[in-house]
Amino acid sequence: MDLPVWVWIATVGGLALVIAFDFYLVVRKPHEPTFRESVYWVVFYVGLAVLFGLGVTLFAGGQHGGEFFAGWITEYSLSVDNLFVFVLIMARFAVPREQRQKVLIVGILLALLLRAIFIAVGAEAISRFDWLFYVFGAFLIYTAWKLVAHNETEEAEFSENAALRTVRKVFPRASPLLIVMVAVGTTDLLFAVDSIPAIFGLTKEPYLVLTANAFALMGLRQLFFLVGGLLDRLVHLSKGLAVVLAFIGLKLIFEAMHHHGVSWAPEIPIVVSLGVIVLTLAITTVWSLHTSRRAARAAVEEAEAQRSQRVEGAQP
Numbered sequence: 001m002d003l004p005v006w007v008w009i010a011t012v013g014g015l016a017l018v019i020a021f022d023f024y025l026v027v028r029k030p031h032e033p034t035f036r037e038s039v040y041w042v043v044f045y046v047g048l049a050v051l052f053g054l055g056v057t058l059f060a061g062g063q064h065g066g067e068f069f070a071g072w073i074t075e076y077s078l079s080v081d082n083l084f085v086f087v088l089i090m091a092r093f094a095v096p097r098e099q100r101q102k103v104l105i106v107g108i109l110l111a112l113l114l115r116a117i118f119i120a121v122g123a124e125a126i127s128r129f130d131w132l133f134y135v136f137g138a139f140l141i142y143t144a145w146k147l148v149a150h151n152e153t154e155e156a157e158f159s160e161n162a163a164l165r166t167v168r169k170v171f172p173r174a175s176p177l178l179i180v181m182v183a184v185g186t187t188d189l190l191f192a193v194d195s196i197p198a199i200f201g202l203t204k205e206p207y208l209v210l211t212a213n214a215f216a217l218m219g220l221r222q223l224f225f226l227v228g229g230l231l232d233r234l235v236h237l238s239k240g241l242a243v244v245l246a247f248i249g250l251k252l253i254f255e256a257m258h259h260h261g262v263s264w265a266p267e268i269p270i271v272v273s274l275g276v277i278v279l280t281l282a283i284t285t286v287w288s289l290h291t292s293r294r295a296a297r298a299a300v301e302e303a304e305a306q307r308s309q310r311v312e313g314a315q316p
Contacts, residue, residue: 030101033101107181107184137201141245201255
């Protein structure tokens with residue numbers, strides 16, 4: 001995509017306006033959003049992303065449109081994985097419920113700025129060293145294996161990273177909310193270590209990589225309040241993400257091999273990639289909810305059986 005400078009300026013300016021308006025609403029009236037409010041905002045941001053993707057399809061073609069949608073869905077799904085750690089951060093620092101929106105939006109804004117730098121560096125590196133595709137592909141497959149073998153999503157623990165320790169040291173009197181904002185932003189960047197290579201496996205266009213990340217992160221605050229109580233029910237999310245990451249890793253390796261003249265290396269169309277991602281996440285969600293429902297039913301039946309035993313034991 002050979003885009004003029006004004007398109008970049010207009011896109012970044014539009015995203016900045018949306019984020020600024022969202023930030024204004026949060027600062028003006030700090031509160032814990034209701035379920036209905038969270039649904040409205042999530043629908044709004046998803047709608048924006050869909051409209052943007054349709055615009056890309058209309059003006060840049062179906063290939064680039066499909067790349068945006070595949071990248072956005074992948075980043076959004078990986079962002080749901082981030083919410084597990086965000087919940088731990090909020091609990092660790094005992095953030096008041098009415099202040100959580102402010103913490104999340106500032107932390108996500110910091111994460112977006114850091115990701116933009118990460119994306120710029122990654123795009124430049126890939127353009128100069130195409131062998132990095134092998135490295136990225138192998139790293140994604142390794143990450144997928146770790147998710148399955150160690151179940152990192154369900155056993156995630158929050159520990160202070162170097163950036164957070166530096167803030168504590170340089171600004172010993174920093175407010176607790178500032179510390180939490182830095183924790184959210186920098187922790188998200190650590191998650192981007194696998195999500196950025198993943199989206200570069202779906203598109204090589206920096207414009208699409210940046211916008212897909214932006215739309216995935218912008219709705220993350222509302223998604224936190226919407227699915228916060230459902231996170232423990234997504235028991236197989238790590239397995240679904242592992243499949244997606246492994247698939248993209250293989251796609252990256254095949255593309256690198258094809259680029260270096262390996263004729264038998266298959267080229268995976270973006271339509272196939274999009275279908276694999278959507279189907280995998282849909283199956284994972286349904287499977288998770290079914291498993292959680294069965295576990296909850298079994299727990300109720302076990303509790304009723306124990307109560308019946310206690311009643312029978314108390315009778316003369």
